[in-house]
Each structure stands twice: as C-alpha cells, then as structure tokens.
Amino acid sequence: MRVDRRGSGTIGRRPGRRGAARGALALLAALLAGGGLSGAGAAPAAGSDRENPRPLAATLAVADTPADGGSSLTLTWDGARLAAALAEAHGEAEDPAAAEEAAKEAAEEGVEEGAEEAADEAVEEAADAAETRAAARAGALPAPGAGEVDVERAAAGDTAFARIASVPASAGRFVDEGLERTTTYRYRLTGRGAGGRLLATPPTPPLAPRVNAFRTRRLNALAAMVFMGACVVGLILRARRGGQIYIRRISGLDAIDEAVGRATEMGRKILYIPGIISVNEPQTLASLGILGYVAKLTARYGTELEVPNIDPLTMAAAREIVKQSYMEEGHPEGFREEMVHYITGDQFAYAAAVNGIMVRDRPAANFLLGWFAAESLLLSETGQSIGAIQIAGTAQVTQLPFFVSACDYTMLGEELFAASAYLSRDPLILGSIAGQDVMKAAILAAIVLGVVLSTAGVAGFAAWFTAL
Amino acid sequence: MKKQVPILLAVVASLCPVVGFLLPQPWVDEWMNRRLDEWMVIIASFALVLGVVSVVQVNLHKVRRRSRGWGFSLALLLSLGIMSAFGLFGGQGERADGSLHPFTWVFQFAFSPLQATMFSLLAFYVASASYRAFRVRNVEASLLLVGAVLIMIGRIPLGQAIHPLVPQIAEWIMQFPNTAAQRGIIIGAALGAAAMSIRVMVGIERPYLGKS
Amino acid sequence: MKLARKLLLIDRRIIFLLVLAGAVIPILFPIGLAVQVSPPVRAVFQRVEALRPGQTLLLSFDYGPSDGPELDPMADAILRHCHKRGVKVVGLSLFPLGGVDMAFARLRQLATELGARDGEDWVNLGYKDGGQAAMKAMGDNLALVFPVDANGVPVGEIPLMRAVRNYNDVGLAVSLATSVLGEWWINLVNAQFGVDVAVGTTAVSAPKYYAFMEAKQAVGVIGGMKGASEYEELVAEAYPDLAGLSRTATVGMDVQSIVHLVILFFILFGNAMFLATRRTRQEA
Numbered sequence: 012m013r014v015d016r017r018g019s020g021t022i023g024r025r026p027g028r029r030g031a032a033r034g035a036l037a038l039l040a041a042l043l044a045g046g047g048l049s050g051a052g053a054a055p056a057a058g059s060d061r062e063n064p065r066p067l068a069a070t071l072a073v074a075d076t077p078a079d080g081g082s083s084l085t086l087t088w089d090g091a092r093l094a095a096a097l098a099e100a101h102g103e104a105e106d107p108a109a110a111e112e113a114a115k116e117a118a119e120e121g122v123e124e125g126a127e128e129a130a131d132e133a134v135e136e137a138a139d140a141a142e143t144r145a146a147a148r149a150g151a152l153p154a155p156g157a158g159e160v161d162v163e164r165a166a167a168g169d170t171a172f173a174r175i176a177s178v179p180a181s182a183g184r185f186v187d188e189g190l191e192r193t194t195t196y197r198y199r200l201t202g203r204g205a206g207g208r209l210l211a212t213p214p215t216p217p218l219a220p221r222v223n224a225f226r227t228r229r230l231n232a233l234a235a236m237v238f239m240g241a242c243v244v245g246l247i248l249r250a251r252r253g254g255q256i257y258i259r260r261i262s263g264l265d266a267i268d269e270a271v272g273r274a275t276e277m278g279r280k281i282l283y284i285p286g287i288i289s290v291n292e293p294q295t296l297a298s299l300g301i302l303g304y305v306a307k308l309t310a311r312y313g314t315e316l317e318v319p320n321i322d323p324l325t326m327a328a329a330r331e332i333v334k335q336s337y338m339e340e341g342h343p344e345g346f347r348e349e350m351v352h353y354i355t356g357d358q359f360a361y362a363a364a365v366n367g368i369m370v371r372d373r374p375a376a377n378f379l380l381g382w383f384a385a386e387s388l389l390l391s392e393t394g395q396s397i398g399a400i401q402i403a404g405t406a407q408v409t410q411l412p413f414f415v416s417a418c419d420y421t422m423l424g425e426e427l428f429a430a431s432a433y434l435s436r437d438p439l440i441l442g443s444i445a446g447q448d449v450m451k452a453a454i455l456a457a458i459v460l461g462v463v464l465s466t467a468g469v470a471g472f473a474a475w476f477t478a479l
Numbered sequence: 480m481k482k483q484v485p486i487l488l489a490v491v492a493s494l495c496p497v498v499g500f501l502l503p504q505p506w507v508d509e510w511m512n513r514r515l516d517e518w519m520v521i522i523a524s525f526a527l528v529l530g531v532v533s534v535v536q537v538n539l540h541k542v543r544r545r546s547r548g549w550g551f552s553l554a555l556l557l558s559l560g561i562m563s564a565f566g567l568f569g570g571q572g573e574r575a576d577g578s579l580h581p582f583t584w585v586f587q588f589a590f591s592p593l594q595a596t597m598f599s600l601l602a603f604y605v606a607s608a609s610y611r612a613f614r615v616r617n618v619e620a621s622l623l624l625v626g627a628v629l630i631m632i633g634r635i636p637l638g639q640a641i642h643p644l645v646p647q648i649a650e651w652i653m654q655f656p657n658t659a660a661q662r663g664i665i666i667g668a669a670l671g672a673a674a675m676s677i678r679v680m681v682g683i684e685r686p687y688l689g690k691s
Numbered sequence: 692m693k694l695a696r697k698l699l700l701i702d703r704r705i706i707f708l709l710v711l712a713g714a715v716i717p718i719l720f721p722i723g724l725a726v727q728v729s730p731p732v733r734a735v736f737q738r739v740e741a742l743r744p745g746q747t748l749l750l751s752f753d754y755g756p757s758d759g760p761e762l763d764p765m766a767d768a769i770l771r772h773c774h775k776r777g778v779k780v781v782g783l784s785l786f787p788l789g790g791v792d793m794a795f796a797r798l799r800q801l802a803t804e805l806g807a808r809d810g811e812d813w814v815n816l817g818y819k820d821g822g823q824a825a826m827k828a829m830g831d832n833l834a835l836v837f838p839v840d841a842n843g844v845p846v847g848e849i850p851l852m853r854a855v856r857n858y859n860d861v862g863l864a865v866s867l868a869t870s871v872l873g874e875w876w877i878n879l880v881n882a883q884f885g886v887d888v889a890v891g892t893t894a895v896s897a898p899k900y901y902a903f904m905e906a907k908q909a910v911g912v913i914g915g916m917k918g919a920s921e922y923e924e925l926v927a928e929a930y931p932d933l934a935g936l937s938r939t940a941t942v943g944m945d946v947q948s949i950v951h952l953v954i955l956f957f958i959l960f961g962n963a964m965f966l967a968t969r970r971t972r973q974e975a
Contacts, residue, residue, distance in 0.1 A: 323530030406668030416612035428671030516824030591756035636724030
C-alpha cells in the first residue's frame, strides 16, 4: 500500500515535479472551493461536501480478519473498478472501460516485475503500511496522491468519518489494526473528483472485530510440532517395549571418565562450566544432565568439583543436581554448597573470574558444556595454557571453531543434546533421539523436494514453510 | 507428591507457550503468554538474590580462612558493597550540572575499559589458537587453511588492494559454504533442542528437580 | 631442524607481543586503506534508505561496553543516517549494560551532533529485563514493557511514542547485538510479528547470521568493525555533508588489516616449521 508523503516536511525530502504540480492543483482547488487547509492533511474538506459526497462506483466490503486475536478488520474492494471510477471522476479517462482495462494491465505488470523489483516493492510497501498506521495514530496524514483513496472510519458513537489512511485505489485490500473488540466500526473509501468534489463509497454496515478460534497462519508450525511429537513419543514407546535403538559413539562423552580419572590421579580439581545462559536454554539443561554424571564420578572417586555459575537459576538447579548425585553415590558428606557457586551475571567478568580460578587452582580437567559466546576462546585458551584436559560442547556454531582448536574433545551441536541418552542408555531418552532423527530425515526430504519443485518452477510447496 | 507436583507444574508451564502460540484468544494470551513471561522475569529477579548470597558466602569464607587468593575475594566484596551503595543511593546518569553520578562514573571509567580489555584479549588468543590449529596435516585441513587465509585477507581493505576478486571470493565463502555448514549444524541443534524440550515437557528428563 | 621444532613451540607471549605491535602502530601511523562495501551491509543501508521520513526505526542496543569498539560505530552510522533522513529512532536495550551505557551515550551524542530532538526525533526507552518475554510483549504494546523512557517520562507524554504502539508501527528493527539477542530478534520478532529485522554484530558472531539473511529472515547483517566501516562509507557516499564526521570504524580497519597480516604470518610460519619438522620425521 502506497501512501503519498508530500508535505511531510522532513529533511532530505525531494518531491517529484509531477507530484508537486498535483499538490499545487489540489491546493488551488481547495481554495477555489472555499475549503480550508485544516484537519488531517491538506485535502479540501468543505463541510457540506463531506456530509453529502457524490457516490463512488465501487463496493466496499468489510470482514473480520481471520485467525487473529480480535483486533483488526479487513476491507476489500474491486481495485481495478475503483481505480477506473476515480480516473473517470478526475476526467482523465474518456472511456471508463478503457480505464478499467488500463488499471488491470498496470496490476498485471506489477505481478510480472522482476524478483528484485518485487522484493524492493515489498520492502517499500511494508514501510508504507507501518507509516500509514503510525501517521493515522498521530493524526498527521499527508494528503492522498493521484490514484489514491482515503480509508475513512467511524466507530460506534462517532458522528463523522475520520480518515485513517491513504491507499492506492487499485490495492483492493486494507487491514485496519489496533481495534477494540467491544466497538463496532463503519468504513468508506473517499476520493476527489474533478474540481475537488468529494466522492465516497457507500458506508459498510457496522462490524466489530471478532476473536478467532485458531491462528491458522501457524497451522504449519502445529503440523511440524505434532509430527515431531508423534515421532518422539512413538519411538519412546517402541523403546519401552524393548526395541533396540542404536546410538553412535561420541568421543567427547567417552572421554569424561578419562578426564575425571586423570584429575583423581593428579589430585587436582575438576572445573565444570555450564555455559552462560539460564535454564530456559535447552543447551543449559543438556549440560546439567552431563553435570549429574560428572558429579557422580567425582563423588565416587572423591575428586574435588567446582561449578562456577553466571546465572543464579542455573546455579540453583546445578546445586540440586550435584547434591543429588553425591547422595545417590552414598557420599552426601562429600557435597558442600560452595562447590556450586555464583560469580556474576556479566559475561566477561565471569570469564575473568573463571580464568582466575584456572590460573590459581590449575584444575586437571575443564568441562565447557552449554551455551557460550565470545568468552569461549578466553576460557578454553586459558585452560589449554595450564595443560588441563578439556571437554567442550555447544550448539553455538560460531564458538565451535574455538573449542575445536583449543580443546581436546568437542561435542558438536546435537551431540550435546544426545549426551543424557548416551550416558544413561535410558531407552526412553534413546527413543527421543531416534524420533529426532526421523524428523531430521523428514526435513532433509522436504529440502530436496523443495529444491526440485522450485527448480522445476512448481510454486506453492515452499510457501508451506513460511507463515500461511 | 514431592515429585509429582513439580513435574505436573513443569508439564503445564511448558505447554502454556505452545497453546499461547496457536490460540489467539485474549485470555490465552493474557495467562499463557503475558502472565507467564512476567512470572519468569520475577522469579529470575528473585533468583538473583540467591546469587548474591552465594557470592557473599563463598568469598567471605575465603577471606575468613585466608584461602589462596583471598585478597581478590576481599576486593570483590568491597566492590560489591560500594557499587550497590552507589546504585541504590547515589543515582545514575548525569547530574543537572553535567557531572556524573558515582555509579555512572565508575561504570564509564572503570567497568567499560575493563570490559573492552577482556574482549580485546580475543585478538591475542585467536592469534595463538590459529597458530596452533591451522596446520596442513591432510587435505581437509589444507582446504580449511586456504579458506581461512582467503577470508582473512578478503575481510580487510588490503584484499581489495591485492585484487578486486579477493573480497568477492571471501564473501562467496561466507555466503555459500559457510551458510550451508551453519544451516546443517543449526537444523541439527534445533532438532536436538526440540527433542530435549519434549523430554523435559513429558517429564522424562528432569534437571530442574536435581535429576539428570 | 631442532630450530624448527623449537620455533613450532614458540612462546605464545611472543605472538601476543607482535599482535600488540600490529594494533598500536597503525593507530600511531594511520594508513587509510579504502573500504569496499559488501552486499549484506548494503542491504541494511538500502532498507534504512527505503524508510520514509517520519517512519520509525527501532534500534535495540543489545551489547555492552566490551563490544563497544565494534558496535558503537554501527550505532553512530545508523543514527546519523536516520537523523539525516528524518527517520524517527526508538532506542531501547534488552541487554543490561546496553541500557546503562551504550544507548545513553550513543543516542545523546549523535542527537547533539545532528540537532535531533529528544522525544520528537528520537527516544531512549532504556533497559528492560526479560529478553524473549519483553520482545513478545512489545508486539502487543511497547508501553507495557517500557511504561516510561530512560528519563522517567511516561511514554504517553512523548510525542514520538504517540505514533508507535507496537511493531506494526515500526518500519525496521535493528538489533546491535552480542550474545543470543540478535537471534531472538530474528527468530521471534521477525518470525512471529513479521517485522523486518537487521542485525549488527561482532565479527566473530557474523557468520551465523548469514544463514538467516539467506533465508530472508534478516534484511542484512553488519559484521564487526569491517561492516561498520562499510556502513560509514555508504553514509558518507550518500550524504557528503556527513563525510567529514568521525569514522572510527574506518580508522580501525587499519588496525584490523595489520593484525590480520600478523596472524596470517604466524599461520604460514607455523606451517613452514610444521612441514620442515614433518619432512625430518619422515626421513628419520
């Protein structure tokens, strides 16, 4: 939807010559008609003219916007017909049928534009739509341009229509957002005929936006959720019935025992760093799962364990896990609260503090498992410099190269999430890993199919994967 | 009971955002999105108290026992006290006369440079890690090395000075091979995260209960 | 070959020293190498350029002082671009240190530089905790998340904010992000609310955003100091009267160039030593 920006009076704006000339004509027409320049924009607005506009030959329909929370209404009209009617009223087209044809052709040309131009257009349209809404709210809309109509609205109790936006007559559709569910609204489209005479479509019947039952635009997301849920639950049930599920070797997880053993032999501590994001991050949850396993080993062998935290919620969960592990191993006396402690919520202050612990206490093994950002290299390089055996794992692709270059073992992406299944060999968890793989295969198939269909020029398939 | 109630809570709480994502009803939005998000923020804020208590306990213990590095712990406790006092009672930002409140002053002239210093260490660490890691051990490693060299030259103005193609090659590597690899890992990791979330949602994995 | 083996195990502090020299020397003796603009940065510039005067750009300062050297120049260049074009700027932060320092400093300094008016041309809403929760709530109403601006003025009393209720009234959201926040802007704000999102990020995080950009989930990416210098270049090209203003990223590119060369030297040197020792091992 295009909106004329003339008269917005901001820095760097250079109105086109044609636009400026039309603006001057509109101004002249307004003065001749005796209308003022007050009100929204600079359109002529004689009182009687507004009350008794000439009919504009187009039908405006209003309907509730489907699949929303009840805050918008959608207006539709025959764009080509309205554009033709407006052109005729302007006296710019002698033959209305020819004008209609011209408008249709213009619309088709728009469709046939190159991909790049279409993208640019979309960008500008998105920009325009947002601006229109904002300007309407501020009550500072510029005057409509040639070929444009005003969308006017009257809420229940309003005595007159008020302009809320200017849109191209050929657009055919306008969504009015930010409405109240408890109020009814009427709409009309207005334009200017020869001599600045106001033309308007008949007002729509009053309608209030409605709350819809379901966001149909997110049906594809629901389908994906159900499919993945079914895969995971189905394979969990299969595993429960005794079905064998294979999981490949993950060397980083195999090395945990070696790292704990080394620390025990050397009589040095183990440093476990569970990433820098709270427990709402799945990587942190996965890391806490591995921490339980490590804590059981340190409890069994009497090795010192330290878990410095950047997030207090993670600290609370980690403390419970370590405590539980020590209890399960029959060494509750080995657990001290200060083993799992908080440092700071700041990324680099945390990195500095953990580096300090590494340099001072020289742990024999460092575990860096979870969500990491730029501190990954600061921590792993310091660990490397003190000669600690380092096991890292993250799904943060940008940090993986750092871990790979500075650590002895690195779990890449999903390997971290598979850790609990791998370590526990719990068939239920293994089932979920298999379900995840089925989903991955489905995605892969969809990608291949999408590439083939798009290459063959079959449109539509790819659209399922964007908002419906 | 001690286990079932938290699991039930976790299951219900984890389903709420899913329902809120799909259903547009105002009460769903109010209770399953907005309220839940607000509670999350409130709980996280209270959890910070836990963190501060932990910091004080651990460091006070170190100072009392004169453990190794107790001086650092003392500095930390003093900084914590002073900055808290500045933040709570000293105001923030600029005063009317243009001077800075103590909290903002320390932030700008102590904290900010320290932060920048920590981040700048990356340049040094990247240099030493690259020196160690990039070796032509085999064909794959050699390809990696060539790619890295092209990116490093292509991402600086010198690349353009050498040949206009160099930055274009660097950009091509970033746009295609890099993106392809990133997508592979991102899709795998996202599915891993989704499966992990399902396990937590149905109570198979319960790290929040201290059960790994 | 003993020497080669010794050199292979070179003390990393020697590497550090040379990197330091590479960083300091270009600051003392600037080279002034020309900057070539890459497509991802040009895409962001063009999207800002497509905003009409009076439209709103939401600028989220999701970084702290540590990332300032890379991201501050981006903020400066984008703010200059917006103020020059008459695009309104709503500044906020979802990263704690961004709200305390970065947004305050950048918005005020640039507004002073170009005479933009607080509350009319730009506003600083300050910091809000909650990350994704805050992002979601802003989709409904910004005032729910930021009832007052950073100066404590209720948003209802701020002229600029009267026209900005939620994301529908935002032409473009730009997150200058460290940590996970940039991804959240894309995965949540773009995906769920359909707002165009561009991300400015540190060089180390930039590669992952290419995947989002290629999938059209992000308008473009400004990566690190290089990206910032490119944006500075584009602004200077399009608005010659701004060309004389400070261009910290462009100056910083000299340092980056030399440090890259130092690292490259060490990589090649390390490989030469590695090959020399390998040949000896094979012969033995």
